[in-house]
Amino acid sequence: MLRPHITQLTELDIRAREIFRGIVETYLATGEPVGSRTLSLQGIGLSPATIRNTMSDLANMGLLDAAHISAGRAPTHQGIRLFVDGLLEVSEIDEAQKSEIDARMESASGDISNALSEASNIVSTIAGAAGLVTTPNREAAIRQVEFVAIGHEKVLVILVFDDGQVENRFIDTPNGISASQLQESSNFMNFHLRGRTLSEALNETITQLKLAERELDEVAQRLIQDGFAQWAGVQNNEKRKLIVRGRANLLNNPDLHLDLERVRILFDELEKKQDLIQMLDAAKDGSAIKLFIGAESPLFALSGSALIAAPYMDSRNRVVGALGVIGPTHINYARVIPIVDYTAQMLTKMLSNRGFIT
Incomplete structure (x- = not known):
């Protein structure tokens, strides 16, 4: 099924499409509502009256805002989305910017943090907006699982990962457990889970336990299930961080500078880090740039902001995090999209060259 905004684009005739493109491109360049006379003077080849009639039609379609009818019209969030998806011509990142990004990433390549x-600083500075990046998911493979008796009523669960990290968790065993049952549990987990990431292992544990119900001792089954609950806690307790840079750039935006309430709301949104992490995680579903424009996200419904995000990968080509820029909805998409994309690629390259596995 076609998305609604794509269907609307096909419904625009050549004149409406040309006027719509002119309005959005001018708005993105200036941040100001666009009047019919402005378009006429740009050489669009139509009279102001004709342009006004078409603008009215575009407003009825939900693509233009009617709030500025005396001074001109601005595209709605829906209209910007239509333009970005169907009409935007993304520019190439120039060699000078590539060199700057390469040099800055190289200077910081000694430490992942x-x-x-x-990377967040780079996109913030070049784009003139707020930059943000999520710390990566930890997805190192499991090397070994061991169950070790500690006294009569406790068992220590030890997980050793390929990156050398060790996780220890205790399990209560009120009725005690024999050495053979501990060994049976360890053998089962190592056979099925070695070489898998923690998230893969959690899913595999459930599947394999169901298949092996008749083969495993009842105590061993319970021990594995309790261990599974502890590992789920390990995964859930790994708090990912959001690194935000360049908040001050938002104050330099003339559109926001005149509306202190919107500035306050936007800064409040930047403090809702878990919500922003969830939005950036949406950019991890695939390898392409993702855009969230204004009211498309409940988080940006009040401030009228936009997020441009791109995923980055580890040395195994697994998407583990995302890098993005937050700015006004009239941000220069054609210029900023390739900057975010290229910086995310350089972050991926750095992680791959250093053999970084999350």
């Missing part, structure tokens, strides 16, 4: 912070 520094690299993430610098």
